[in-house]
Amino acid sequence: MDFDRTAEYAHKHSEEAGKKVRKMIWVIFWVLLAVTAVEVTIGLVWQDLGLNWSLVKWTFIILTLVKAYYIVASYMHLGGERKNFKMVVLIPFIVFAIYAIFIFLFEAMHLNLTDLMPLAE
Amino acid sequence: MSASTETLDNKKVWGGGHSPFGISYGKMMMWFFLVSDAFTFTGFLIAYGYMRHRFEEVWPVAEDVFTHFPFMHGDHPLLYVALMTFILIMSSVTMVLAVEAGQRMKKDKVILWMALTIVGGLIFVGSQAWEWGHFIHGTELGALQLADGTIVQWVDEAKNAFMIPGVADAITGSEAAAMIAQGTEIYGANLTVNEYGVPLFANFFFFITGFHGFHVFSGVIINFIIFVNVLKGTYEKRGHYEMVEKVGLYWHFVDLVWVFVFTFFYLV
Numbered sequence: 001m002d003f004d005r006t007a008e009y010a011h012k013h014s015e016e017a018g019k020k021v022r023k024m025i026w027v028i029f030w031v032l033l034a035v036t037a038v039e040v041t042i043g044l045v046w047q048d049l050g051l052n053w054s055l056v057k058w059t060f061i062i063l064t065l066v067k068a069y070y071i072v073a074s075y076m077h078l079g080g081e082r083k084n085f086k087m088v089v090l091i092p093f094i095v096f097a098i099y100a101i102f103i104f105l106f107e108a109m110h111l112n113l114t115d116l117m118p119l120a121e
Numbered sequence: 122m123s124a125s126t127e128t129l130d131n132k133k134v135w136g137g138g139h140s141p142f143g144i145s146y147g148k149m150m151m152w153f154f155l156v157s158d159a160f161t162f163t164g165f166l167i168a169y170g171y172m173r174h175r176f177e178e179v180w181p182v183a184e185d186v187f188t189h190f191p192f193m194h195g196d197h198p199l200l201y202v203a204l205m206t207f208i209l210i211m212s213s214v215t216m217v218l219a220v221e222a223g224q225r226m227k228k229d230k231v232i233l234w235m236a237l238t239i240v241g242g243l244i245f246v247g248s249q250a251w252e253w254g255h256f257i258h259g260t261e262l263g264a265l266q267l268a269d270g271t272i273v274q275w276v277d278e279a280k281n282a283f284m285i286p287g288v289a290d291a292i293t294g295s296e297a298a299a300m301i302a303q304g305t306e307i308y309g310a311n312l313t314v315n316e317y318g319v320p321l322f323a324n325f326f327f328f329i330t331g332f333h334g335f336h337v338f339s340g341v342i343i344n345f346i347i348f349v350n351v352l353k354g355t356y357e358k359r360g361h362y363e364m365v366e367k368v369g370l371y372w373h374f375v376d377l378v379w380v381f382v383f384t385f386f387y388l389v
Contacts, residue, residue, distance in 0.1 A: 005145070007360055007361055008145075009143065010360075010361035010363040013224050014225070018221060018224070021221050025217050025218060029211075029214045033207070036207065036210065040199050040200075043184070043387075057389050060384050060389055068377055071213070071373055071376060072377065075213060075216075075217045075369075076373045082142055084142060085144065093156055096160065104171045107171070108170070108171040108172070109174050112175050112176070112177055
């Protein structure tokens with residue numbers, strides 16, 4: 001018995017459509033792998049090349065968000081869901097995350113500048 | 122009535138009788154669970170970021186901590202964790218291929234890809250155990266904890282001179298000897314001491330990678346249960362493989378969390 005009528009909403013596709021989906025899956029795999037390889041390479045060589053640390057740090061963060069986008073939008077199929085569902089999932093999380101990152105890191109850096117007491121053991 | 126023929130008219134969409142989001146109850150609840158789990162991990166990583174910026178001067182550099190690689194000597198920073206990341210990305214691909222095969226009702230392919238996903242998950246958990254082992258065991262040289270609690274690193278194997286974090290020159294000679302006599306030698310890391318630097322770093326490492334590893338482990342078990350159901354033909358009888366899609370969502374989420382742990386614990 002299918003009381004919640006899952007069968008109505010379960011996604012299915014043809015053999016023909018499947019080929020396209022699989023192609024997309026492998027393309028994204030190579031993107032994820034390439035981005036990770038770039039991250040590790042930068043991590044290993046940035047000091048020898050004398051790159052600026054904050055530039056390197058922001059490169060890492062942006063590349064991480066690129067990977068996260070591909071995983072959520074494609075592998076988790078959120079990109080294919082209805083717009084109202086996308087908003088329900090993403091907006092509460094993003095609002096909270098941005099707020100908390102700002103408030104906590106701002107305070108930590110402020111305390112670091114004003115009070116240099118070492119860790120209390 | 123199928124999802125594709127439903128109207129998206131906003132006045133009708135919330136009128137009852139069908140899912141306003143066009144997805145099943147189970148899948149929606151999996152998404153809501155993942156959002157709440159994402160809040161938890163975000164909280165952990167922000168707490169890590171808070172302490173790291175708060176104690177910037179004495180925080181260990183992850184690149185100097187995780188330098189081991191199996192069957193290889195010397196320093197190989199980032200390589201092992203890059204390998205772990207590769208394993209997890211790979212198992213994410215096999216999972217999404219299992220989901221895709223389920224959408225074409227191809228039982229054999231679902232079995233193949235799910236089995237590979239489970240193997241990938243087990244390799245990842247094993248790799249993490251190895252990494253924990255090394256971190257707990259520590260280096261042969263160890264470190265010195267001074268009487269005031271500061272962790273300092275030896276200059277060489279003679280163990281008569283050391284470097285204080287944030288101080289450019291090594292402490293040597295009789296000054297060093299007196300401080301060494303009052304300090305204690307420490308090896309490896311646990312919840313109270315950490316030869317690589319502040320104990321908080323070790324606490325965060327155990328807590329965040331441990332919580333993630335626990336997610337991977339439970340993911341493997343959940344995948345295995347669904348795998349057995351696929352073998353038994355449960356979903357073939359049901360007419361759709363949506364359960365594979367739901368565990369797939371969980372599995373991709375675990376991969377997603379690792380992407381962030383990798384960046385904020387090992388790279389930045």
